[in-house]
Amino acid sequence: MTTTVPVRVWASRPMVLLAVSTGLSVVLFGLDAAVWAVPPPVSWALIVLTSLFYVPVTWQASRADHVPAAARSFWRLAACALALIGTAMVFRAVLAVTHVGLFEAAADVVHGCGVVVMLTAMFRLPIAGRTRSGRVALWLDIVILMTSAVVFLAHFAILRILSLGDAGAADVVITSALFGAGLLGVFLAVKVTLTGSDSLSRGAVRMIGVSAVAGGLGTAISTALSHDREMNSFLLSIPLAGFTIALAARQQLSDSTAAQSAIATRARPFSVLPYLAVGAVDLLLVYVVATDQPDRLLVVVGAVLLTAIVAGRQLRAFRENVRLTDEVRGSEARFRLLVQNANDITVITEADGALRYISPAVTRVLGYDPAGLIGTSLADHTHPDDLPALRDGLRTLMATEGATMTLEARCRHADGSWRWLEFVTTNLLHEPSIRGRVSNVRDVSETRTVQDKLSHEATHDALTGLANRVLYGRRVAASVDGAEPVSIVLIDLDDFKIVNDTLGHAVGDALLVAVAERLRAGVRPEDTVARLGGDEFALLLPGLAADAVDRVVVRICESLLVPVEADGQLLSVRASFGVTTGGPGDDPGELLRQADIAMYEAKDRGKGGHQHFRTGMEARGSDRRRLIDALTTAIDDDQLILHYQPVVSLPDGRTTGFEALVRWRHPADGLIGPGAFIAAAEESGLIVPLGRWVLNRAARQAADWGEQAGSISVNVSGRQLQVAGFADEVAKALRTSGLPARRLILEITETTVVGGGATRTNLDGIRAQGVRLSLDDFGTGSSTLTTVAGLSVDQIKLDRSFVDSDVIARAVLLLAQGMNAEAVAEGVETPAQADRLHELGYRRAQGFLFGRPAPSDEYGLTRARVGGP
Template sequence: MRIGQRERAMLPRASLVRVLREPLPAVLGVLAVFSVGWFALNFPRPLAPPFVGWLPLPISFALAALASGRVARTAALAAPARSFWRRLGIALGLISAALLSNAHDALAGPDAPTQNTGPLTIALYLCGILVALWALLRLPGAARSRKARLTMGLDSGVVLLAAGLLTSYFTMQSAPQLAAVTGSDWWALTVITLAFVTVLAAVKLALAGTGPLDFRSLSVLGMAGLVGALGGALMPLVQSKPYLHAGQVSVPVAAFLAVAAAELQRRAATDPMPRSRPQRPFSLLPYAAIAVTDVLLLVSTRSASPGIRVVVAGAIALTALVVVRQVMAFYDNANLLARLDASMLEMSRHEQRFRSLVQNSSDVITINDVDGNYVYISPSVEAILGISVHQWLGRPVRDFVHPDDQEALVEMSHRLRERSGATATCQVRMRHADGNWRWAEVVSTNRLDDPTIRGIVSNTRDITETRRFQDELAHQATHDALTLLANRTLFTEEASGALDAGSGVALALIDLDDFKTINDRLGHAMGDAVLVAVAGRLRECIRPGDSVARLGGDEFAVLLRGVSPEEADRIAGQIITTLGTPVNVEGHDLLVQASVGLVDGEPGMGASELLRRADVAMYAAKEQGRSRCVRYTADMDLRAIEYAQLGAELRRAVGSGELFLMYQPVVTLPAGEVSAVEALVRWRHPERGLVPPAEFVPVAERNGTIVQLGAWVLREACRQMAAWQRTYGDAAPSRVGVNVSARQLREPGFAQTVADVLRETGLRPEDLLVEITETAVFDGGPALEAVHALRDLGVSVALDDFGTGHSSLGLLRTCPVDVLKVDKSFVDGVTGTIEQAAIATSLAHIAQALRLRAVAEGVETAAQARRLYQLGYRLAQGFHFARPLSPEDVGSRLSARVERGQESDSWDPPALAS
């Protein structure tokens, strides 16, 4: 606050400094200083000729007239202001002429030097003052109300009455003396007129306002008039000094002030300065007039009786108290008005803010009457729904809401009417101008009891995009992104609903056979395309009302509703047939086969149990040869439980010493000498006894124990082979064969595991034969990379059960193998017809052409041995030569072989003996 006042106080001073730097005000200032100084020096006695004192007077007012004319030509100034300054310039010119005439009267008139004033001089003075008065009266004031004009009139009357009283007193007391000094009664009239002009300027400035004039400029002009009036009234002071004139002090100063006022006006027009606001809630001028009147009253009664002076003093004191009380009331009213203005301004700001929020909000603000008709709606409705405001007013809400959402709207209306101030929310579709429907969230509040509203206030927001995103998220949460089928979550819900609804429910669980080979050989993009094709075919197989879902990976499920067991079997068979047709994906004809587990729903069964039983049946289908459908039976659970228990016991058996190895010799033909041995794992269960490999090996494959089991077999076989080599030397078998599963080959670092085992046991890499199946490496990938790594170590590789897998001859070029082991199913037919022996014969020729060693497996008779020898086979194994032997039995035979010497190293009986 104080900083603002200080800044406003500095503005006039800065303006005055700039004015004094101008040439014309500077000259007038020099003349004023010279004139005042000359008057002061000559007051005691004359020191210079009188004309020196008179010379600055007409020059000063001539320059003032010039300055006024200059301002009147300022284009930036308003027309009324230019007229005022033009008329004031005329008045100043007349006064300048009057000063010349006055100088002539004083210096060249009778009895010169003298203070007498001639008629022409008085006339020129009066004309100049009257023109100035006319210019001031023609100046327009600020627009005011009737009450303000009445107040201004009363205040002006107070001032003018006080001025009249003072003038009257001056006329009666000083006019005769002034007439005696100047030699004319008109001089008193001139002073009185000039005083009235000054008073009028003060009234204009304080009460009526400056209109187009600059506030500071008119203030300085008033001071100039006051200086001129005082100079004229002080003439009796120099009555005894005819060579002096009071105007020699007042006229240059008044002229300087007039020029300063003109310069301030010009600067305000060309470079407007901020006007300081009035600091008082009232004008001091009427109270100053009262004070002057009180002083005049005291002066006029100074010689009255004591009683009269007491009455006068009391009246003055009473007037002062009334004035003080009124001033306090003015300030109280001003404070009240200031607070009221602040409150109104704040209310206006709040109203503007609220209006801006409502008009620019993306939400629609509405008010509905008790009948539901719109009585107000914000303009944002046009941006959201494209319907103009006037089309809504007077119409009910239901005209714009989707018919299917009318019930939700009625329910919300009932909740709102339960009590005053109740709030309710609903989501409805509202019609857009283009004919579409937009989702809207409506939040309504009951304001029927509010007299300023008397309606239901609602905030409506467009949530179309939000609903779309929610629907998309809900769809993504319940559907598979690739095939767009229902996912496990949604399928479980549908299955639960179908089971709760009644009987006639069946579930077909579908798992694609060997789908991993497609991903690994052709890439995941091709695999995804196959899954999409399978999903399309499953849709074709189901009936209306049935459901199909992708549960994950390559596993699908079909939920059949209202179906008989026979119909379910027919649909399952149709699924297998449809999926069995080759799928053409990006130019590739791919054969997709599936195993299907089928189960019927039962009363009280849950969705999880239905899926579990279907899963059990599906695994049974895979165990039975794949690409088939198996219906769930109760004994499958017993077998599944047995498998689970067997798997848990197998994990324990790996580290508890229950496993052991048997070794089946591989002999040469025709002599039957030992070439190698194949390690075969066996399990002696503490309660079950000897568990066949056909039972526990598939369990190990399924639960992943095959990795631990295979590692143990590899380490134990290598350890045993190294022990035989140390004990029997050259009589020991040339190598030991170890079966490795596809799961082991896909394990990261399998080749490093083999290298570590060889280093630990001290066995040379060339003494180890790793036996793998065609299926393990047919799809390439990590398994084939592991085989190459084994070959780099120096380990030999054999394809076990060759011919029973994918039977791809190209595999013999891509997979680095050393031995082909022909499956027993081809060996059994070698003694039959040519057609039965054709495969065994072809495989022998292929091995010979590729420079591979061929081993015939499962030889059980001498006839088979002789025929195989005739076909070109030089290695064989089977019960005809020896059953799997324990390490001790193998050691005994190796000891006998050492005792007999190298000349007889065949097994008894001879290989080709009958």
């Protein structure tokens, strides 16, 4: 901040008037000093007029919000002090006209109070912080200035007393008072000017010092020079003191931030005031010696004393300089050792990027000899891909002196590899001792590796390495902002949950990895393959027409059908594909929803195929949701019923048992078969409570029929077997119904029975109860004969699709005999089929030939008991 008063300080009417009145006061005092008498009313009127101007200016500084609190407190006290002194001047003006002694006493009291308040304000003013050495130097400077002031004031006091001739006691008291006031003024000026303040601006501090000199020393000197007690010394001291304090207030108001000025004030290493004071005393010494003044001994002693003090101060300064020099040298040595042994590299580069200095740490970090790098360019060692960003960053850094910037770039190691380095660079080209860019460089290769890994994990699937849902969503959003069309394909593996539930998660994970590899192989490098979760995958195909997308989907379908070995299991995979196409302006979320609807449409049409989204498919999705909601209500409201189909012996057709088959008695649509809702139940998880209801109702019905009905067969889904505690549910159903365990047959599919975990635990628990297990729909699953041969089942059912195939029927019969299990043929519809199966060796059959599924009361069986659960 500039040390001169800005032009805006004068930009107010009170300051202009104050400057004019102060100038007139100085002129009138000069006339009085030249023995050109000025009428007292004129001088006092000018003093009173001046007092009216500086009080409001000072009070304004105490009310400004941007002025620090400590400074506002000072200006508040200063305004009060000036108001009291101004009031005293009014009393003195009245005294000059009326000569009433009461006004003189009042003026003295009020003036004294004003001086006390002003002294309090100055003494309370916080000073800027200093070190111990700085405080010693400060007090030596204060002693030098005060000694100079004593010499000057004593000189003028002696002159005044001599000019009065026979000076009485009153003259000595007045002279002593003036002497004391002058010393006090000098002390305050020195204290404020030399110490500075954390609250006031530099310009304000200087003006306050001048005000203290004008009020104290100025009064004393002007009175001493007057040679006449009646001369109005206030005509000079009061206007000057008030004007300078008002200037200080205006300077404070003009500064936007006083703290910056305070910092600048504290930053000064020395003051010239003590040396000016010594020079002034030396000039006074020359004057009193040349004119043979009576106080020359006093001046000589003062000059000698000042010389001694200054010499002592300089000696101390020399010792301090030596100490600081030793500290600097020690600091330089320590700094050199720290730089040379630090793990980070310290680099100084020229404006053009040439290396001027590089610390020995470069050998540990990059394997180079520091001397061999001097003069080379930083660009010579930077990875080409990182060079543009590095240059742009350094160009921005060079635009601002002292600016600091953090950059990362790869630099070549001596072994040819690349290391990630972090550059914390500061622009010190403006510093004469540096004239370059200073960089602190550290190796962040490991950190970058971890960050890259975390970033990759946050956007990629951990199992397959494909993009995850987050990254896929970002790329879809970015693609629809482009100019070309983009196709979104959602893929869901059909019946994958059965693989997980039956073969275990290890096989399922291996299968997912194999699927991911085939998806990658079936698309272009610019396409995105993602795993959204579970067995759901997605493709993002930009710039392809609809027929090209169809070819990609068909190619992937065919590749998935080729059996893949997954953790020792040879499996083929079917998947359902949903396709939609979007372009600029489309909503990414809506496109994903459309692809999802199309995928479920493909599942509903038979799985293993693909569908493009068309308007109207939303209704089918809504229908599916309504179906699930209605099925939930059906289970809760007992809308389900059981039909029973007989299982007979061959060749006589005698009933040996029944299979329980669920039907839905819909309130509006009538009787609905399982094909319309079992898939939705499996998809939504409702198959678990539905299956529980079927088990309990069938067990109760079979118990009611008694032994005459034979066995009761109940279908169990893979989801039911996966629920921990399902074996306990079976035991509870038997217990509450009273049905013997040997009469209950649970029918499971071949892919379900080979599962691990909870599935295996439940199957073992079921067999331990004596419940029999039947392998249903044999031949339609994905397991191998080797796997099935190791199963522990009591019955194998030949699927209806193989009834007319003697070869398969005979093979299944032989497998059942080898497993010591009973063979049952399903779907027998004609006597010829029954006869041929009997000839092959089948002794149990089931089908429309022997009876269609029907309610329990249509079989004419009597109840074995009454009641039941």
